[in-house]
Amino acid sequence: MNCKLIPQSLCTVAALTGVTPLMSQQKETPGQPNIVVFIADDAGMDYGCYGNKGISTPNIDRLASKGIRFEKAFLTSPQSSPSRTSMMTGKFAHTIGTQDLHTGIDADTKMMPYYFKQAGYTTACMLKTHWGPNGDKQFDRIIKGTYLPDQGPLSKEVFANYRQFLDDTKGEPFFLWVGFIDPHRPYNRKKCPQVNTPGKVTVPPYLVDGEDTRRDLADYYNEISRMDDNIGTMLKEMEKRHLLDNTIIVFLSDNGMPFPRAKGTLYDSGIQTPLIFVWDKKIQPGTKHTNGLVSTIDLAPTLLSLAGIEVPEDMYGRGFKDLLFDPSRRGSEYIFSERNWHDTDEYIRCVRSEKYKLIYNAYYELPHGTSMDLSTSLSWYELKKHQRQGSLQKSQTQIFECPRAMVEIYDLEKDPDELDNVADLAEYKAPGSVLARKMVEWQKATKDHPWWKNRRPDQNDRITGFPLFMNRPPLWVE
Template sequence: MSLKKQWLFNWFLVLTMVVGSLAAALPVFGQSQTAGDVPNILIFVADDAGWRDFGIYGNEVIQTPNVDRLAADGLQFEQAFLTTAQCSPSRISILTGLYPHATGAEDLHMPLPEGTRILPDYLAERGYFTGHMKKTHYGPHADAQFDWYSEKLSDEFPSFLEQAGEKQFFLWVGFSDPHRPYGKAPVRHRPGEVKVPPYLVDSPETRADIAQYYDEISRMDDQIGLFIEELERRDQLGNTLIIFLSDNGSPFPRAKGTVYDEGVRTPLIFHWPEQIEAGSRYEGLTSVIDLTPTLLDLVNYPAPDTMQGQSILDVLSDQTLPGREYVYSERNWHDTDEHIRSLRTERFKLIQNAYVELPHGTPADIGGSPSFRSLIAHKKEGTLNKAQSQLFEAPRPRIELYDLKQDPWELNNVAAGSAHWQRARELAQQLNDWRERTGDFPPYLRVRDDHTDRATGVWFSREIPPMRNLRKSHQY
C-alpha cells in the first residue's frame, strides 16, 4: 500500500472512531435506554393550579422561582392538556395512560379498579424503588402498587432516598396546594396586583381570594425548592428526570371542573440536566395521557396495547416534531353530574354537552369560595356581564365552538355562526369517532344524583350518591 493510501486509510479509521464516539455520547431518546442510562424519576403534581399562574408561563406577579428554574433549565411544554379537570380521575388517567371513561374511575372519589396496573408497578419490574407522598386520591388498589408512602413532603425525602439505596427511584409527590380551603401560607401577594379573569367579578372579595391562591402556589414552590436542594446535596440532580404538572385547573368558577382551557390546560415541565437541553420549548399539542407510555418507553418497557396514550420520548431531544392533531378531555360526576366531552385543535375547541337543560355544575369547594359568592351577589343585583353570566345559563348549548385565536378565554360560542357551522360539524364527527374508538359510555348509562345545588354551589348532602343506569333520556 502506498504512503498516500496508508495515510487516507488511517485518517478514515480515526474519523470513524471519533464520529462513533460522539454518536454514542449523544442522547438518542428514540432508542431503548440501558439499565445504566435510566434516570431517577420525580413527579411533582400540583393540586388545582392553573396553567397561567406561574412566572414562566407569563404571570409576572406570582412568585414561583423554583418551578421557573425547572423550566428555564429544562423543557417547557406550551400546549399541554389534561384528560379531565377533576382531581382523582385526572391522576388515575395520568398513571394508567387511559382516558377517564376507560379507567372505570371517571367520577370524583372513585378508586382505581382492582387489577388495573399503574406506572409504579411497571417501573418496579425495571428495578425502581417507588414511592408517593401527601395527596394520593386514587384508592387502595393504586396505593398498593407503590413500595413507600409518607403523608409529609420534603422532610421525608431524605428518608425515601436512604431506603431507595442504590436503586433508581420513582417518586410521585402529590401536593395539597393550592386546593381549597386555603391554609396559613405566608402572605406574599397583594389583592390589588393579582390578575382577575374576565368571567369573574372584579371585586375586593375576588381579589383577596386570588391573592390567597397565589400564596398557596408560592408555598408549594418553596417545597419544590427543598426537594431540588436535597438532590443537589447528594449530587443526584443531573440524573433525575423531574416532571411538573397540575391535576386540573385553578379552583375558581369556570375553571376547575370544566373542559375550558382554564380547567384542562396544565403547566408541563421536564427537567433532566444530563439529557435535556436548557431553555427548550415545545409548541405542539400534548396530552398528559402520554406521560406513562413515555416513561415506559424511557426504561425500555413495552407499553400494553390497551394503553390509549402514546410515547412522546423523541420530543425530549427534538422539539421540531409535530404534536397531536387533537387533544380530548371530559367531565363526569363531581358533586354534580355531567357528561361533557371536548376536542381541541391548535385553534379551535369543540364541546358537547349532554345535560343541556341544567346550568353547569360547580364543584362544592368552589361553590363556597369568595369568588363564587361574589358572582352570586352580583347575579342577584343583576349586574353580571355576559362573560360572568354564562356559568348560570340554562338551557346550555348542546354544541360549543370557540376560535381560540380570536377568543382565548372561550367566551364567544361561534358554533351556530355561518362562518363556522361546517367546521363544528366536522369536529363533532371527530369527537364522536374518538368516543367510539376509546369505548366511551353514553350519558344515560352511568349516572349519579347531584349532591350540590347548581345555582348556589351549596352542599345539601355529603354522601356520594350511588351510580344508576337510566333510560335513554339524554343523547348528543
C-alpha cells in the first residue's frame, strides 16, 4: 500500500483491520446501478435465513437466497444515530461528533447522498433517518409519510409516495435509503399482526426464560415480521417495474435487539448485524461470507465503488466489494465499536477479531448503563423480579455487576455468548495485549476523545431503570 496516496490515519486503520483500502478498484464497475438500502431499527439476528426457526421472515429470507449473506458483520456502535451516521459517512461517530444519541451531523460532514448526487443519481430517504437536518438536506427528496412503532403498518400515503418516487426517477439511477422503525419499542399488539408465538421464540441465556420475557420476544418478532411484509410490498413494486435487474438491494440493522444486555452494549448481541446484498446476475445467489469480519464503517465506500464513484480519501472505511463476488476472499482481521451517551452515560470501546474480543469500560465503578426503552420492558422487569428473589442464573447477572471489570476479554470460540471474562487468566495475556494495542492505535488514528472529556449526567437510574429526567441532561461544565 502506498501511504503517500492516502492520509496517514487511514493507513493506520488499514493496518489495524488487516486489509488494504479499496483505492485501486473504484473504476472496475461500469454503469450506474440503482441502490436501495433497507435498514431495520433495533433488530438483532432473528431471521429465518440466520437460523431462527421460530420467526416468520419470508421476504428477507428470499433476499438471502437471491444474494450473499454475511455471517460476521458488525456495527460501529450499538446505538441508532451514532451507528447510522457512521455507516452513512464512512467515519466513526466520535470522529464526526455524533457519538451521543440524537446528535446529528454538522453542516460540513458529507454523507453518501452527496457523492451519489455528484455522480448523477437522484437520492431520497424515507421514514426514520436520525442524522439530523444537515443530513436530510443532502438528499434530493424526503419521501413523505412517517409512522411510529405503535401506530400499526405503513400507511397508504407512504406507499403512494414511494411509487411516485419510482415514477419520477424512471430511466435515471437512484439511491434510496429506507429507514424502518420496526422493531423499535414500544410494542402495540392490537396494531401489529400476531404471526409469531411466545412458545417458539429463542430466549438468549442472559434473559430469564419466563412468560413475560417470551411475550416480549414474540412482540419483537412480530414487528420484524411486519417490517418483512413491508419490504416484500416494496420489492414487488420494483419487480413490476422491472427495476430489480439493475438494482443493488442491501438489508441490515442499526444495532442489536432492544433487550437488556443487547442494544447499547458492545457484546455481539448489541453490535452484530444481519447484512445481505442482492444484485441480480452479478452476485451469486444463495452465497454466504464467513471468512473474516466485515464492519459497517465499510458500507459507504463499498456502495460508492459499486456505482463507479471515487471513494473520498478522508473515509476511514474501506470497500469490501470483492467479497460480494468472491465469498472465499478474506474480510477484515479486526472490527472496532464504541458506546457513548444513551439515556445513561458510558465510555466503552471494543476491538474484535474472529477468535477474541476486548472490551474497555472507562466507568467500571458503575453498573452497566441502560436506556429507558429497555428498562421499561417486560424482559427488564422479569430480570429485576428474579434478582430480588435471588434466583438469577450467573449468565443473567452480568449487566448488574458493580464494580465491573475495566477490561473484559472473551474467547469467542469457546464462549460465543461472551459470559466468561478471561482477562485474569495467564493464557489470555498475550492475545489480550495484541487487542489492547490495536484499540489504542485505532483510537489515536480516528481522533477518539478521552473518557473524561464528554461526560453527561444519566437520564435514568442504572439500578432500577427509573427515569430521573424526561429531557436530555446537558454536558458537564468544567
